[in-house]
Amino acid sequence: MSKVASALTIAGTDPSGGAGIQADLKVFQERQVYGMSVITSVVAQNTLGVQDVQHLPIDFIEKQLDAVLSDIPPQAVKTGMIATVEMMELVASKLAKTTIPYVIDPVMIAKSGDSLMDITSRQVIRNTLVPLATVVTPNVPEAESLVGFEIHSNQEAENAAKVIVEELGAKAAVVKGGHLEGEATDVLYDGSSFSYFKADRYETKHTHGTGCTFSAAITAELAKGKSIKEAVTVGKDFITDAIQYPLALGNGYGPTNHWGYRLKGLPQQQEVLK
Numbered sequence: 667m668s669k670v671a672s673a674l675t676i677a678g679t680d681p682s683g684g685a686g687i688q689a690d691l692k693v694f695q696e697r698q699v700y701g702m703s704v705i706t707s708v709v710a711q712n713t714l715g716v717q718d719v720q721h722l723p724i725d726f727i728e729k730q731l732d733a734v735l736s737d738i739p740p741q742a743v744k745t746g747m748i749a750t751v752e753m754m755e756l757v758a759s760k761l762a763k764t765t766i767p768y769v770i771d772p773v774m775i776a777k778s779g780d781s782l783m784d785i786t787s788r789q790v791i792r793n794t795l796v797p798l799a800t801v802v803t804p805n806v807p808e809a810e811s812l813v814g815f816e817i818h819s820n821q822e823a824e825n826a827a828k829v830i831v832e833e834l835g836a837k838a839a840v841v842k843g844g845h846l847e848g849e850a851t852d853v854l855y856d857g858s859s860f861s862y863f864k865a866d867r868y869e870t871k872h873t874h875g876t877g878c879t880f881s882a883a884i885t886a887e888l889a890k891g892k893s894i895k896e897a898v899t900v901g902k903d904f905i906t907d908a909i910q911y912p913l914a915l916g917n918g919y920g921p922t923n924h925w926g927y928r929l930k931g932l933p934q935q936q937e938v939l940k
């Protein structure tokens with residue numbers, strides 16, 4: 667029997683269960699990794715949008731981090747919603763003392779269009795957290811914000827991934843193509859070569875938390891000791907199945923289905939109790 671790995675997510679909450687901490691823990695469980703979580707912000711949100719946000723006090727976030735890191739050091743860490751500069755500085759100071767593989771999903775704006783990171787922080791994440799990252803997983807608007815130029819094509823996604831690695835100091839970057847046209851193509855640069863991860867684009871409104879789900883699956887695989895390329899391969903298959911078997915929940919951008927990969931060959935729309 668192989669040994670069980672642990673992974674930690676440091677992120678905001680989604681009480682409707684499709685994104686944030688809740689999505690990350692579900693994905694860790696599906697990937698058979700022991701999941702742990704440190705909450706940065708409590709968010710009142712659902713598939714329709716963000717209604718309100720409460721940031722936890724910085725010393726309380728620190729207590730949560732110390733509680734986990736001093737007792738159960740994880741084999742991989744992921745950050746999602748880190749809304750403020752002081753939160754970024756705190757998390758960076760803790761992670762800089764470790765060599766744990768670290769995935770940054772640089773969450774800035776929810777699918778509904780609501781902001782999850784303040785404007786100053788969008789600039790500061792570049793110098794605090796990104797240099798510590800094993801993999802950064804920006805969507806197109808997030809990558810544009812990190813590199814300062816627009817992305818309309820896979821070639822421009824390649825350029826952005828290269829800047830995130832060679833100029834901002836991450837070990838690898840995967841720029842997600844969810845916001846581009848055509849196939850859903852994600853571009854990975856690992857410091858030596860580019861890899862493309864392609865899937866059919868599904869016509870669907872079930873895209874709440876796609877980024878969280880993808881990066882949590884990558885984190886789980888890194889925790890198990892997989893290479894960056896292997897982890898992104900699993901993450902891409904996992905999110906594609908999660909999008910392909912949506913759950914008819916919510917009145918807006920519905921959640922993906924975190925056990926979608928188990929439903930291969932079944933009818934695509936899963937019935938839900940209302």
Ligand SMILES: Nc1ncnc2c1ncn2[C@@H]1O[C@H](COP(=O)(O)OP(=O)(O)OP(=O)(O)O)[C@@H](O)[C@H]1O
Pocket residue numbers: 685775776777804805806842843844845850851852865866867868869870873874875876877878879880902905906909
């Ligand atoms: N309609 C779609 N069909 C297939 N794959 C998709 C679709 N939309 C996104 N993806 C894939 O889902 C993953 C997440 O990408 P996306 O760009 O949606 O992340 P995101 O914007 O950060 O998500 P969120 O902010 O909701 O968490 C990527 O692998 C992307 O290619």
Ligand SMILES: Cc1ncc(CO)c(N)n1
Pocket residue numbers: 677678679680685686687709711746747773775776777782874875877878
């Ligand atoms: C807490 C949280 N993190 C990330 C996202 C990404 O969409 C979200 N909606 N909420």
